[in-house]
Amino acid sequence: MTQAEGPAVPEPLLITQAATADGVTVVTLRGEVDYTSGARLTDTVVACMEAGRNTVVDMSAVTFIDSTGINTLVAARQAARNNWLRLVVPPGPVLRVVRLVGLDTVMGCHATLEEALNA
Secondary structure, eight states: OOOOOOOOOOOOOOOEEEOOOHHHHHHEEEEESSSHHHHHHHHHEEEEEHHTTTTTHHHEEEEEEEEOOOOHHHHHHHHSSSSSSEEOOOOHHHHHHHTOOOOOOOOEEEHHHHHHHOO
C-alpha cells in the first residue's frame, strides 16, 4: 500500500538586500511570495522606494507569486518618486502571472539581473 503525501508546505520567502557600486539596491527574493510573506516584502521594497533609491527586485528564485506579491510591487511602484523600480523575472510561471496582470507594462521586466542593472 502506498502512502499518500500530505499537502505541500510552502517554501518560506527569503529576502536579502545589497547595494551595487552605483548605489542601486538589489532586493533578492527566494521562495514563495504569498499572503504569509507579503507584509515583510512590502516593508522592504516600499522602504527602498520611499528612501529614494533605484531598486531592482530579483525574482529569479521565486517559485510562486499570488495577488499579495503583485499588490506589493504595485504599491512599491506607486511609492517611487524620481527613482525607478525594475524586476528580474526569467521565463516561467512567475513571468506568466506578471504578464497576465500587466505589471510588465508599468515597470521594466528583465530576464537577468545584469539586464535590469544595465537598462
